[in-house]
Amino acid sequence: MRAGIAALLGAVMALTVTPLSAVAQDEEPEQEIIVKFREGASRGDALEKSRTRAVADSSDGAEVLASRDAAESIRVLLARGDVEYAEPNIVLQATAVPNDPLWPQQWHYWEAVGGIGLSPAWDQGPSGLGQRVAVIDTGRTAHPDMNANYVGGYDFISNAATARDGNGRDANPMDQGDWTTGTCGPARPSSWHGLHVAGTVAALRNNATGGTGVAPSAKVVPVRVLGMCGGTIADIAAAIVWAAGGAVPGVPANAFPARTLNLSLGGPSASCPVTLQNAINTARNVHGATVVVAAGNDAVNASGATPANCAGVITTGATDRQANRASYSNFGASVEICAPGGETSPVVANGVLSTMNAGATVPAGSIYKHYQGTSMATPHVAGVVALMQHARVQHAKPLLTPAQVLLHLKAKALPPAAQCGKGLLDARASVAAAIAAP
Structure with a gap:
């Protein structure tokens, strides 16, 4: 802050100075400066010589003066021996509040009770620049708030019917739609789930379009593992290693390659499948990737859901707009942290707002939509991890290991009954902790 003021003062002092006597005082609006006089100062003489007038008190014994030429007044005041300091009374604005029109609806980022404190995290400098987050999900869907932040990707769905693209694994990670007509459970339209998750991670900021993501300068690597009826452990495990x-x-x-992996997926399993655990171990221990997973949406102990019950992952539960554990969220000792997952019933706007597609089956127009789920909570955490790692780069420090990421993830305490591990994700505190760590 002081460096910024110093820079501004330098800019003010560099202006071409016209003698005060030669300026018609009604031609220029008054500017304010802050001055602190030393004890015993000839205050009246200083005001006269600097052509200023007192308008208000400041802090620490300083006062605010008005001048028609702030640069010249500051020069005159600083030349006196009875002035401790004089500087422009610069005007600050609310920081890191984007111009994206749907930001006011993204309560999960900024509301005092249920939000994650995202603006104060951004204020510390990071935006996710240079970081990649692999969203291992339904794949990539075009959207004006996401297109510039997609990079690479792959389709790991082995079964051509599930993939709906006529073949098995291939280099095209585009989401072909996961609608069903009752083949596996009730008929439903395409979810465009991977797009919604990706938008929470890294939708563009300050583009005057839609909303924003947690780490708006990060890149999303779309890795397709979920198609019609879901995805297999074998495909998901391969995708984790590759990502x-x-x-x-x-x-x-x-x-x-990505240093943060987001898995907003899961299913029932009494224990973590060996294939899945081995893949997580490789990603984490060999490649240094932090793996963030959803706790599940069945309102049961997360120990019975996978990958929530795998070792070495950051299992994420969901909270509602009032910072209660969401009614659907899994819970228990496996949950390391909770983040906003929202509850769309009875109020849709209490869900998590992110990027979406309007197509009932195949892609159509780009829209935004409120969803609820631990799937929506998980990318909040993954995005904050990207901010933490970017902050490390900005401060010329090594990237955090997965264990260090978990250690430095901070949260606002929730009642123990919430069974939310650390509590509700606190983006500001997490970034601050990442910066402070050696």
Whole structure:
């Protein structure tokens, strides 16, 4: 802050100075400066010589003066021995509040009770620049708030019918739609789930379009594992390894490995499948990737859901707009932290707002929509991890290991009954902790 004021003062002092006597006083609006006089100062003489007038008291014994030429008045005051300091009374604005028109509806970022404190996190400098987050989900869907932040990607769905693209694994990560007509459970339209998750991670900021993401300068690597009826453990495990930079037989090397993996997916399992755990171990221990997963939406103990019950992951539960554990969220000792997942019933606007597609089956127009779920909570955490890592780069410090990420993730305490681990994600405190860590 002081450096910024000093820079501004330098700019003010560099202006061409016209003698005060030669300026018609009604031609220029008054500017304010802050001055602190030393004890015993000839205050009246100083005001006269600097052509200023007192308008208000400041702090620490300083006062605010008005001048028609702030630069010249400051020069005169600083030349006196009875002035401790004189500086422009600069005007500050609310910081890191984007111009995206849907920001006011993204309560999950900024509301005091249920939000994650995102603006104060941004105020510390990071935006996710240079960080990649792999969204291992339904794949990529075009959207004006996301297109510039997609990079690379792959389709890991082995079954052509599930993939709906006529083949197995391929280099096209586009979401073909996951609608069902009753083949596996009730008929439903396409969810465009991966797009909604990706938007929470890294939708563009300050583009006067839609909303924003948690880490708006990060890149999303779309990795497709979920199609019609879901995705298999074998495909998901291969995608985890590949997304982190590991080798998968028959698949080209990932040109854009990610240090943060988001898995907003899950299913019932008494224990973590060995195939899945091995993939997580490789991503985490070999490639240094932080794996963030959803706790699940069945309002049961997360120990019975996978990958929530796997070791070495950051299992994320969901909270509602009032910072209560959401009614659907899984809970228990497996949950490391909670983040806003919202509740769209009975008020739709109490869900998490993010990027969406209007197509009932195949892609159509780009829209925005409120969703609820631990799937929506998880990308809040993944986005904050990207901010933490960017903050480390900005301060010339090494990236955090997955264990250090978990250690430095901070949260606002929730009642123990919420069973939300650390509590509600606190973006500001998490970034501050990442900066402070050696």
